Amino acid sequence: MTEPTTAAVPLQLVIVDDDPNDAMLIARRLKHDGLDLTWLRVDQEAEFATALSTADLVICDFSMPTFSAARALELVRASELDVPVLLVSGTVGEEIAVEAMKLGAWDYLLKDRLERLGSAVRQALEKRDLRRQQRAAEAALRASEERFRYLTENINEVFWIREPQDRGILYISPAYEQIWGRPCAQLRAEPESWLDAIHPDDRERVTGAVPRQADNSYDEEYRIIRPDGATRWIHARAFPVRDAHGHIVRVVGVAQDITAQRELRQQLYQAQKMESIGQLAGGVAHDFNNVLLVILANANMLLEQELSGDGRELAEEIELAAERAAALTRQLLVFSRRERFQRSELDLNEVVRGLTRMLGRILGEDVQVTMLLAGAPVHVHADACMLEQVLMNLAVNARDAMPRGGALVIETRAITVPRAQSRSSAQTERFACLQVADSGAGIPEHIRAKIFEPFFTTKEVGKGTGLGLATVYSIVQQHNGWIDLETELGKGTTFSVYLPLAAGLDVAASTRSTTTIPRGADETVLVVEDDPAARTTVVRTLRRYGYRVLSASNGPEALGVWQANRDTIQLLLTDQVMPGGMTGNELARQVLAGGPHIPVIYTSGYDPYPASRDHDGEHSHFLAKPFEHRTLAKLVRSCLDRKRSASDLAR
DSSP, X not given: OOOOTTTTSOEEEEEEOSOHHHHHHHHHHHXXXXXXXXXXXXXXXXXXXXXXXXXXXXXXXXXXXSOBHHHHHHHHHHHTOOOOEEEEEXXXXXXXXXXXXXXXXXXXXXXTOGGGHHHHHHHHHHHHHHHHHHHHHHHHHHHHHXXXXXXXXXXXXXXXXXXXXXXXXXXXXXXXHHHHOSOHHHHHHSTTGGGGXXXXXXXXXXXXXXXXXXXXXXXXXXXXXXXXXXXXXXXXXXXXXXXXXXXXXXXXXXXXXXXXXXXXXXXXXXXXXXXXXXXXXXXXXHHHHHHHHXXXXXXXXXXXXXXXXXXXXXXXXXXXXXXXXXXXXXXXXXXXTOSOOOOEEEEHHHHHHHTHHHHHHHHOTTEEEEEEOOSSXXXXXXXXXXXXXXXXXHHHHHHHTOTTOEEEEEEEEEEEOOTTTOOOOSXXXXXXXXXXXXXXXXXXXXXXXXXXXXXXXXXXXXXXXXXXXXXXXXXXXXXXXXEEEEEETTTEEEEEXXXXXXXXXXXXXXXXXXXXXXXXXXXXXXXXXXXXXXXXXHHHHHHHTTOEEEEESSHHHXXXXXXXXTTTEEEEEEESSOSSSOOHXXXXXXXXXXXOOOOEEEEESSOSOGGGGGGGGXXXXXXXXXXXXXXXXXXXXXXXXXXXXXXXXXX
């Protein structure tokens, strides 16, 4: 028989007996049977209650004058202590013994037959230890089950367990209801019902993969459609559970909602795509703008001729098309963050009028466009190309809200907005307002807060980038303005763009200036341009306005021309990006280092080094390609006049 676990420590025995001699006999018998013990005799309830807290075993007489075995058993039961109680009495009968066992006694013996007492005590202690071990195991199991329940009920992934053959669901975590939007009870009753939620385009593939859940190769991504119509992306995996013999006894799996991760992944792809577009735009813009420079400059010169009728109209069309192509190229560069804003004083009315023809082509014949422009000019300090992009994006967004056609109203006006209501940091209460209103479907409440977020779109894949309104928001913010939105389902949407009102001086007018362009006084200009057609156009333009022109196709060649003519060259006009291992900026540094000090005009269709031009301060200027020949002539004349004035002051 196994020794009790308390054998190494003296047994704490409480003997409940009103006869000290009987208690002594019991203790001697147990010691004779090899038990190491310390003991205490009690015969009062209060004494027993005190001794019970440290007792390993209780041996109790059945009947005593002031205390009873029944009461002792009741106290043990109430204490919830796992203490064995043995009855040892000289008068107990079989019926009384059975009743005592019902009350919680572990065994009973007669006082005149104590030879069995030692083994009875050992058996009671062994039984107690087994009960304690069982209770500890049950407590550990309950704790493990509680941890499992807490884990599975609080993680965001669906965790499930099923039988390996019949696919019956043994367990499904509550996250199933959150992600699938369907009750767990339905899945337990119909184990295959989760497949009904899978997107039709993915269902055949996933159904075919289900048998692989038991061979450790099930790893699938698919879409589900919730009862509310929302689509979620799921990443599901499954793993077999084997017994000691290698047999599959369970299949466990986890299904994770990866909708947010996929959206982030798509945003990353979109950002990478835009970065690629930006790199492509930068590479193409330089050469493309050289071509546009030739077209625009020659159209300008044709319009200065005495043309009439169709000839003049055709020249104007060529000029307008070149300007629009240049604006679109620059818009792409700005959008890809490869070009800085170029602000000037503008009339918002003229910006809207300038886009009228293009809007008609983009919106289609089934969209009726109405212009309600302010009677007086509405002046803003802004980048014209970016304002065009704001209007274009809002108009396209309106068109998409009217798939069967409708009405689009574009309105401009100058208004006063009290400081308390303004969301601009500009110290003004006067603002220009551009409103774009459509008669479309309106914007649902649950997505209104997201419409200006980058890459957010309600359109199908391939039909929208989610960048249109985000770009509008970014441009308006950079112009120190804000956007208001009014929308009603079934009745349309109105976007109101507010920009600080400018003073209206020096406004860029849409009509071309007829001011006489000052001519050169036989000054010499060094033109450095690698594109032959662009170089020929610039040289022809400058000579047309009375300048002597020397030219070179790259930096090293230009240095040779400079060294041979440095005493006569009065201005350097150089492209920024050229072959030959020397940029326009590096060329200017070498020219200016040897003196004399002359003004420099940098030109480029795409300038990747904008900060590098700042080294020469007020004596350097930048002219973006393509430019009108009038603009070039005016800038050259202005630079030379300032140089002459500075020389006169120095004398």
